[in-house]
Each structure stands twice: as C-alpha cells, then as structure tokens.
Amino acid sequence: MLREEIAKIVQKSLKNLQEKEVFLKFPFPEIDIGHPKEGTHGDYATNVAFQISRYLKKNPLEIGETIKLAILKIEPNLFEKIEVIKPGFINFFLSPKYLQLRVKEILNEGERFGKVNIGKSEKVNLEFISANPTGPLTLGNGRGGFCGDVLANILEKSGFKVIREYYINDKGGQIRALGHSVMGDELAVYKGDYIEELKKKVKGDNPDEVGQEAARIILEEMIKPTLKKMGIEYDVWTSEKKLYEDKEVEKILSFLKKKKLTFEKEGALWFASSKFGDDKDRVLITADGESVYFLSDIAYLKNKLDRGFNKLIFFWGADHHGYIGRIIAAAEALGFSREKVKIIIMQLVKLFKEGKEVRMSKRAGVYVTLNELIDEVGLDVARFFFLERAPGSHLNFDLDLARERSEKNPVYYIQYAHARICSILRKAENLEFRNKNLELLKHPSELALMKELIILPEIVVDTAKDYQIQRLPQYAKDLAAFFHQFYRDCQVLTDNKELKEARLSLITATQIALKNTLGLMGISAPEKM
C-alpha cells in the first residue's frame, strides 16, 4: 500500500541521515502519513519534522528540508515533487506516471482490488443482532445488523477468516413471558399483531413450552426471512437451549467452581467477576434456583474460545453497555486476554414520524419493523442510511425523510456514477482498450480521480483496524464525486482513438473501485438507472 510505502521511505531516509551523522540519534517516532485536506498541500503529507524537532533542537522547517533531500535520493521517481511548507509539513505530490501504473494494476486485479492481508487468516468471530426471538426485528437491529455484516465484509477483505454468528436466546424468562403473551393470560407482556397470529398457531398450558414453540416460529418465519431480505447470511447459529442440553452450562459451572471463582451469598451462587475488573460480582444462579442469562453467556464464551477464535467481536445496542464489564471479566477468567474481546456499542436508533418521536418497544407493541422499512425505502437505501453514521453517534431515523428522499438519496449518487460508466462502456463494446496509452491520462480531473481510486485499500485497512464503518460510505461518495467531475471535464468517447482507449481504461478502473466499494457495503451496483 502506498501510504505504508511512503512511511517506510521516510523512515529509511531518517536512518540514512543518522548513519551519516547529519542527525543525532533519537528514538524513532511512528511515521504518520496522512492526506492533507487542501489539494495544494499535496497528496500525502507527514508531520515527522515536528515530532523529531524536540530531539534535534532545530526548526522543523529546516529538518523537513534535510529529510526531503534524503528522500529524493532514495526514491526519485514516485513523486512529482516534495514540498516543505510553513510550520514544517512535508508534502508529497504523486507523479502521473505512478498513478497510471496503478490504473493498470487495478484493471488486472479486478474484483480483488482493495484486498489486503493484515489479517493473515486469523480467525475472528463476529456476533451481531442476536435479537431475542420474541418479536420481529426492529430498526435498532437493522443498525447492528448492517454494520456487523459490513464489518465482516471488510475483515474478510483484509485477510481475516470471519465467522458471522447469531446467538439465539431461546430459553429463560423472556421466552416464558412470550409463552404467557401467546396464552393471553395475566402475565402477558408482548403485544402486537404477530402475537395474535401466534395465538392461532400455538396452543398449550405450559408457558415455557408455548414460549419455545412461539420463539421457534418467530425465528423461522419472521427473523430469518427478514435477515434474508437484509442480505445477511450467518455461518453459525448457536442456541442457548442447546448449550444447556449439551451440558456446556453445567461444565462451565463446575469449571468456575473448581477454579474457586464462585461463592454463595444469600442463597444465590455468584461469580467473582470483580476479580477481573468488573464493577461488582454477578449472580449466576438465583436463590430460586434459576440460572441467569449471564451463566449461559459464559458457557457460550467458552464454546467460542474452544472453536479457536483469536478475536471475538460483538455488536451491541447502547442499552447493553453495562454488560461489557462482566463479559470481558468472564473471558479473562476463562484465560482469554481482554484485548481479544472487542465490543462495539451502537447508540440507539430513534424513530421520527411526522416530526414526532415514536418510542419503540417490543413489549408495548409499538414499532416499525425492519421488514416494513426495507419494503418502503428499499434495501440499498436502508443499508446506506444505517452505514453512514458512526456507531457512537445517536441516530435519528426520520421515516418521512427517508421515504421522501428515496429519489434524491446519496446512495443514488454513487450508483449513478456506476451506471454512467456502464453506459459508456456499452457504447464502446467492440473496442480493445485495456491498458493502452495510459500515459495520456494527465488532465487534472483524471489525476484527481486516479488519486482517489488508489486509496480504497487504505480505507479497508483503516476500517478493519478501528471499525469505523461510516468511512466506507464516505469514501464511496467522494469517489463518485471525483468521477462525476471527470465526466464533466473529460469526454471519454472522443475522436482521438488513443485518448479514448486511455479513458476507457480509467473508467473501467473506476467501475471496479465503485463496484467493490458498493459490494463491501452490500449495496447493488446497477448497470442502468
């Protein structure tokens, strides 16, 4: 990747300068290569001169100039020029020749373009949604679902071996409550049309059994079809009930007891989670003899660890953040380092309808289901809408706006760029243009487009590292914008045969980048609009 290459070049230049005793010895800082906001500040830039100025006791500007000369000795061709500016930034301007070379590479890579291998086939478990089978999936599940699915795509693109997993809480208090709701007795808590439907299908007088049968139907007939509609496929479904049936819960309990991590107090059995950084100890079995969720969660954790994952990632709603401490404590108690458990908290989704907030609650039977949403705005728009926001920011979903905007949504802006390219390529069907005359690509709009194309691998790496999925839709919009500007400035199908061939290569590379980016987001890349 270019950014890392530049960092290495800078590092090497520093080493050379130290060896020649131009620079004193100092501890090497992490070389940070970024993209300046301002185009006149180059394509890449580094602040390394600031970082080392404290050791060298010299003006960063002066240091920058010295480094610049050292870099040019190592790498005279990659850059058109290198500038050292005002406070001490070193700005790199890529040479057209290099960019043209990269276009060729993109064409050769095709759908592999964007792939990197920082994962080195490490096994990662990504658990998301895992909504209780007590009702239809809601908008909040949509946020976690789409973000989880896309992060999985990104990790796969980064060379990780990813398992998408759904944990089914098909046992316990909420299932019994579902049973009561379907039976329609005074302990009913869930409401809604689907409960009325279930009343017709499931009969019985044991709330646990009724609840389990109802949960099975909800999972198979409501949740799974919605997931299919969402474009999400899971590799593994794990049932809580089965963890009990397979004695995994029993085993983990005796394991914890043997390790002396449990104790009895006031008739209940506790896990000493505070020994592993949790705020307080947690109950595993109540005084009534009932197992708590957390107990099977520990068994589930063990189940995952036994399957050889190096990293466990969870997508949870903000209402579960209080659960983080105990899960990490449990992982640690099982001998798994806490750094390998990553819990991503998605802030809650608020729904606005006709300017007013609609409080959503499965128990009150008030909500807009994901099904309805996707039917209304389409999968592409729904996905994009959820992916655009940072996980940490609250999401106000204005239903009227989403509906209204469906014709002017940013997702169309991106798809339109792709469709425009396809349209041009259809007209050039009989031409053999691949990788010809790329040296003719030097118009400012062509260069700008090429520079944007080549950063897709950087986007993938950054996102695989920090899980900030909104970077991807952002990139897609930027890339589309550079294409639309190119389209304005540069006629592809011109009378100049050589130039036409070069530009056809460029738009094919753009098509690849757009298609791969949309693919990562699970959004379609239409050939016509």
Add this chain to the structure above:
RNA sequence: GCCCCCAUAGCUCAACGGAUAGAGUAGUGGCCUUCUAAGCCAUUGAUGUAGGUUCGAUUCCUGCUGGGGGCACCA
C-alpha cells in the same frame, strides 16, 4: 448518586492531535443540439460553555449546561 455515549451550518451527518472544519439536504443563481441533468458549477451558513495539556485541539484532560442510555437474584 455512580457509569457510558452524544453536543459541529436551519435540518441529518463527516473530519489518523495538523494547514483555509467537509458533504447531503434546505435557500439563491447558472449549465442539457455532445458519452444518462438521479449530474455539474457558483453562493449563503457551524465546532454548547469555562479552563488545562502543546509548536498546534472539533479531536486529549477537568468543571459546567443540555440530550440519550445504563446501574436487578430482568432480558
């Protein structure tokens, strides 16, 4: 009371501790006899408040204000 998240343009959101804080949408004014106007160009408009850390803070730290979520032998 304690803990977590958030506060940026009229609205919805971006911005590895960097340089002149970006988009979309809404407003205004332009551009289709030429590869798709679902597009392009111009223009109006913002970092809640008081400090601190440093060459540099929207970003990190502390207080305050205002929202959201969590603090069960619930899930």
